[in-house]
Amino acid sequence: MPLKPRLEGKIAIVTGAGSRAPGIGNGRATAILFAREGAKVLVVDNNPAAAEETLEMIRKENGEAEAFVADVSKSEDCRAMVERAVSRWGHLDILDNNVGIGCRGSVVAVGEEEWDRVMAVNVKSMMLTGKFAVPAMAKGGGGSIINISSISALRPRGLTPYTASKGAVIALTRAMAVDHGMEGIRVNCIVPGPVYTPMVYSQGMSEDLRERRRQASLLKIEGTGWDIGYAALFLASDESRYITGIALVVDGGVSLASPPRG
Numbered sequence: 024m025p026l027k028p029r030l031e032g033k034i035a036i037v038t039g040a041g042s043r044a045p046g047i048g049n050g051r052a053t054a055i056l057f058a059r060e061g062a063k064v065l066v067v068d069n070n071p072a073a074a075e076e077t078l079e080m081i082r083k084e085n086g087e088a089e090a091f092v093a094d095v096s097k098s099e100d101c102r103a104m105v106e107r108a109v110s111r112w113g114h115l116d117i118l119d120n121n122v123g124i125g126c127r128g129s130v131v132a133v134g135e136e137e138w139d140r141v142m143a144v145n146v147k148s149m150m151l152t153g154k155f156a157v158p159a160m161a162k163g164g165g166g167s168i169i170n171i172s173s174i175s176a177l178r179p180r181g182l183t184p185y186t187a188s189k190g191a192v193i194a195l196t197r198a199m200a201v202d203h204g205m206e207g208i209r210v211n212c213i214v215p216g217p218v219y220t221p222m223v224y225s226q227g228m229s230e231d232l233r234e235r236r237r238q239a240s241l242l243k244i245e246g247t248g249w250d251i252g253y254a255a256l257f258l259a260s261d262e263s264r265y266i267t268g269i270a271l272v273v274d275g276g277v278s279l280a281s282p283p284r285g
Contacts, residue, residue: 034063034116037053047248138184141185157208174278196268
């Protein structure tokens with residue numbers, strides 16, 4: 024007897040589901056995997072072309088999806104995003120928050136505007152998407168929210184604004200899990216290690232640095248967007264029905280035994 028698709032009948036929103044360059048990043052991998060497992064997916068990105076590219080990848084596999092352009096650091100865009108998913112497919116079951124930007128520097132070096140921008144994109148966006156997604160999920164009897172953090176939250180390395188924002192994502196995840204568990208909504212967090220994605224290689228990473236990142240893993244393998252996508256798929260599915268408020272580290276063991284900063 025064939026296995027039932029893991030997300031059959033579910034409606035999902037994936038933010039940051041495009042890509043900064045050709046290839047498969049965390050959000051794109053997640054959107055594709057959700058669709059493969061039977062979910063109808065609203066593919067959200069602030070870059071229309073990137074969202075459409077992900078949409079076409081899903082459609083080539085006969086999945087059902089729609090592209091939606093939004094800046095999730097803006098309240099009205101988040102409201103419209105949730106309203107579109109519900110009006111198109113009737114309800115909402117899954118929200119996967121992939122949007123994030125990096126920032127180097129200490130508290131001495133970073134400018135106030137840069138700090139505020141990182142916090143708005145990396146943290147405020149998840150508050151805003153949740154503000155509108157939670158009532159929609161509760162109306163349907165519950166759902167799953169997945170927030171993307173980073174091992175920078177656990178292992179600071181000269182990216183203080185980014186580290187602070189990603190630490191806030193973990194705290195926000197736990198608080199939301201407490202706030203909305205009685206509504207049947209699970210809220211979990213994925214903490215990726217140094218995965219090789221378009222966001223990374225579009226910035227011109229050298230092969231030497233890429234190899235050093237691979238060697239930093241206890242498993243001596245390179246992480247990809249698919250690794251994050253499969254973790255999100257598990258947390259979105261009913262297989263994780265008894266899991267909420269966790270921070271799932273997906274890093275090949277890098278945060279346990281990575282070499283000193285140098």
